[in-house]
């Protein structure tokens with residue numbers, strides 16, 4: 380029988396559980412405090428009597444996720460977690476210590492149904508949506524890591540939070556399409572704001588372009604950030620690498636995105652993975668990263684309040700693409716800049732720990748088969 384997960388209990392349920400275990404009521408509050416700090420086990424709950432900790436260890440589980448693997452980049456800036464859910468499904472989350480604060484990239488689904496041709500997360504299909512608790516628990520894993528972190532004493536964060544040991548930013552950009560799980564994502568964001576004090580403007584939802592989902596965010600009305608995984612500036616090219624474009628065309632996606640950003644007076648984030656291909660001689664040729672596509676992207680975004688994040692492709696063995704050269708990446712960026720488009724090249728983080736999204740989960744699944 381699977382053990383009950385105490386984090387999933389309401390306060391009243393947790394109190395009942397504690398009383399039925401023969402403990403005074405105030406233990407429920409103590410346990411809740413530890414859970415909200417991300418305690419991975421009962422042994423960590425130092426103000427509980429040892430006998431209770433041992434009993435709880437036999438009868439219950441703390442969080443709805445368990446760490447299967449933790450990888451730390453050599454520079455100490457990036458920690459990647461492979462996490463297991465109660466039913467054996469696995470997800471990834473990534474903690475990034477940056478100059479502006481501690482950012483966590485969370486997954487919203489186990490797997491993904493969207494089928495983007497460059498992505499590892501979709502190779503095993505969609506397994507299921509995550510609950511709001513399962514998304515929240517990823518933040519708590521990161522929070523626990525930060526509090527016990529040998530890297531958190533670094534005197535960085537010139538523009539960021541006074542407290543180096545707190546999660547300050549959330550990006551919902553890990554495995555899965557958040558707007559295929561919109562209500563649980565909204566529930567999670569509300570709680571991250573209320574329970575952890577993370578401001579709306581420090582939370583970003585990234586979508587491949589689910590128009591009804593963007594409309595739902597508009598109706599919800601919270602001034603979070605929106606990112607569009609664009610990756611191609613024309614319908615013809617986009618439909619080849621992102622099947623969702625056959626359902627929601629570029630113009631519909633961009634219209635919905637501008638409606639969202641106009642409402643909140645926010646800058647739209649555009650994610651653009653720069654892809655190459657190998658030709659018959661084994662040479663890398665540009666795919667969506669040609670100067671022509673840079674011009675078309677500039678036309679699409681002309682005069683709009685947006686920031687284009689250029690992401691040189693991170694190799695995924697199972698995918699038939701190649702990374703463009705540094706020169707090609709800079710040439711693409713230069714064209715955007717010349718055309719007045721705000722852009723930056725996303726710094727590759729944690730390349731020594733395999734940072735392509737979904738790669739860790741995929742590699743682990745392959746080992747188990």
Ligand code: SF4
Nearest residue numbers: 491493495498501555
């Ligand atoms: S890029 Fe995002 S939406 Fe596309 S398959 Fe990967 S996880 Fe899904």
